Amino acid sequence: MDPSAAAASSGSSGPALLPGPSLPAPNALVQDRLAGWISDLTTLQELTERLTRTTTLDAALHEALRAGATLVGARRGLVTLHPATGPGRDHPVTVGFGLDHADLGHIETIPQAGAGPEASGASAASGDSGISRAPGAPGAPGSSGASGAEAVQEAVPGPYGRLFDDLPPTGSRTGTAHPDVASDEGLDPRHREVAARLGYGASYAVPLETDNAGRIGAAVWLYDEAAEPTERQRHLVGLYRDHATEHLARQLELAEAREAVATLREELLPSRLPRTPGVRLAVRHRTGPLGGGDWYDALPLPEGALGLAVGGVSGSGPSAVAAMGRLRASLRAYAVMEGEDPVAVLSDLELLLRLTEPARAATALFAYCEPADRKVLLAGAGHCPPLIIGDHRVEFVETSLSAPLGMLACWEAPSVEIEPAPGETLLFYSDGLLHRTGRPMDRAFARLRTAAAGVPKAARRDPEALVEHVLRTMLPQEGHSAWDGSEDVVLLAARFE
Known part of the structure; x- marks a missing residue:
């Protein structure tokens, strides 16, 4: 058959087209674009x-x-x-x-x-x-x-x-x-x-x-x-x-807000530690991001005596910081009036807290120290017992068991008298130090005692070096330069000469 006739019979008026590259269907382009959007x-x-x-x-x-x-x-x-x-x-x-x-x-x-x-x-x-x-x-x-x-x-x-x-x-x-x-x-x-x-x-x-x-x-x-x-x-x-x-x-x-709370808190705590003959003091205080209610105090008292205290109020944030300030100020007043009787100091504090802030609980430990005679009379209300650190002993002080302030209608527990030997250090601390270890309390207490026992002999002569060693040993990952713990930590050391 003639080619032209074949073309005419097929209805085509031009040359036959060669197969070209296949173009993506419009649907494929839309899918690719949607896939890109989903990925982004x-x-x-x-x-x-x-x-x-x-x-x-x-x-x-x-x-x-x-x-x-x-x-x-x-x-x-x-x-x-x-x-x-x-x-x-x-x-x-x-x-x-x-x-x-x-x-x-x-x-x-x-x-x-x-x-x-x-x-x-x-x-x-x-x-x-x-x-x-x-x-x-x-x-x-x-x-x-x-x-x-x-x-x-x-x-x-x-x-x-x-x-x-x-x-x-x-x-x-x-x-x-x-x-x-x-x-x-x-x-x-x-x-x-x-x-x-x-x-x-x-x-x-x-x-x-x-x-x-x-x-x-x-x-x-x-x-x-x-x-x-x-x-x-x-x-x-x-x-x-x-x-x-x-x-x-x-x-x-x-x-x-945290900066404001931290500033307020620092203003409510001692700006410096007092210098009292016969005793050397050192402190480490780290505040959690929410601003907790843990506190400490070192107060010169008449006749060369010294009052030492640590404690904490329940809760966190500005209200806890404000309550901590009120509690610490009240304890200072009671310590000046009757500091030689720690039980009376804490009893007055209990009554004040129960009348003015019945919904809040608090712990406190107050020690009346006579550095010249190396005698310490202390009482505690729901707070952790202090630790005695010396060359021949590292042990917790056996304080009587007592409830926190605000937990009972009336608080009273007997005081304890101790006599640190020359060169021994009395270490007070907040329960935040124990909680930050992330361990059960019994194991946290054991870890604290081990940390204190491991203080080098040279460092035991310097309360600053002692608290530094204990803090780094207890919280090695957090240290003390960039504190980000969730709870406050207080370490207060008193070395008796």
């Missing part, structure tokens, strides 16, 4: 949940930096907070991620745009602060409003604000990228020098700002090479940033 949302949910589980400001800052680095594809960064109130209002709170103290010190040397008189004059004359700006930011071409220097001041003040000079002012949440720091002539030469020294080639900064919290700071992530986040990465980090800002604002409020 899953990642975002996991990161926000991790942030929500943080309970301290420092942990929240580190987690926000780590998550942001994951979202924008960077390895390092820093966040600085400078809220209007609370921690950071006077000095910015700054945390680095993948940056040590030396690196942060180098960043501090970057001159801030518009910081000096000459820079301010140049900025006013040219209408530019010498830095690249986000479109629409004050000082940028085609914008109106605050000058470049004012925008810098409004962005993020403080030494680390130099990395955030070109963030738009409050009211805009636009992030700013420097895709190639080495070739960006708009940056200060010192900025490029620091970038080369620290080995980063690009940066991306975002303000930490929401409508509710306002602007509380900013975060910047640093890339090892020239790079910038994609639109998808910017969108994801923007969503995460909104959640992180609200969480950080709440942590700032909590940190401010």
Whole structure:
């Protein structure tokens, strides 16, 4: 058959088409896009949940930096907070991620745009602060409003604000990228020098700002090479940033409250220990994050005597701290009036607590000391017995069993008299020290006795070294420099000469 006839008979007027590459069906494209969205949302949910589980400001800052680095594809960064109130209002709170103290010190040397008189004059004359700006930011071409220097001041003040000079002012949440720091002539030469020294080639900064919290700071992530986040990465980090800002604002409020409670508590406790001939004192006091009611006191009494006390009230927070202050002040008054009779002191305290705060319980231990004669008369109300530490004995004082204050209609228990040998130390402590070990009380008491027995002989001559050794042995993971325990801890040592 003739080919043309065959074509005519088939209804085709052109040459036959060769099979080409198959194109994905529109349904497959939609599925791929949905899969990408689901993956992004899953990642975002996991990161926000991790942030929500943080309970301290420092942990929240580190987690926000780590998550942001994951979202924008960077390895390092820093966040600085400078809220209007609370921690950071006077000095910015700054945390680095993948940056040590030396690196942060180098960043501090970057001159801030518009910081000096000459820079301010140049900025006013040219209408530019010498830095690249986000479109629409004050000082940028085609914008109106605050000058470049004012925008810098409004962005993020403080030494680390130099990395955030070109963030738009409050009211805009636009992030700013420097895709190639080495070739960006708009940056200060010192900025490029620091970038080369620290080995980063690009940066991306975002303000930490929401409508509710306002602007509380900013975060910047640093890339090892020239790079910038994609639109998808910017969108994801923007969503995460909104959640992180609200969480950080709440942590700032909590940190401010804890700071206020801690300050109040410190004001309610002795500012210094008294110097009494014949006895040397040392104390360690660590407050839990909620502010507990444990307390201590060392009070000079007439005729060269000394009153020592430890105790605690039930509950936590500002109300417990206030109750602790009232209880301690009352005990001081009773100790001055009748300190030589510890039973009378605690009986008066019991009556006061029962009449004024019937819903609150408290423990207390009061010791009337005569250092010249090395005699101690003590009584306790539901409190742990003190420990005697010497070269020839390490043992708990056998105090009579008694209920806490406020637990009975009338409290009274016999006092106990002890005579420490020269060089022996009487160690008072709060039950928080035992609870923080996470062990049953009988094992916690045994651990305390073992810790005291293990104090080196040289350290036993110094009450400061003794309490330090006991604290580190009892709580080796928490130590004493960055206390994050849930309960208060008190250690009060009196070494008799």
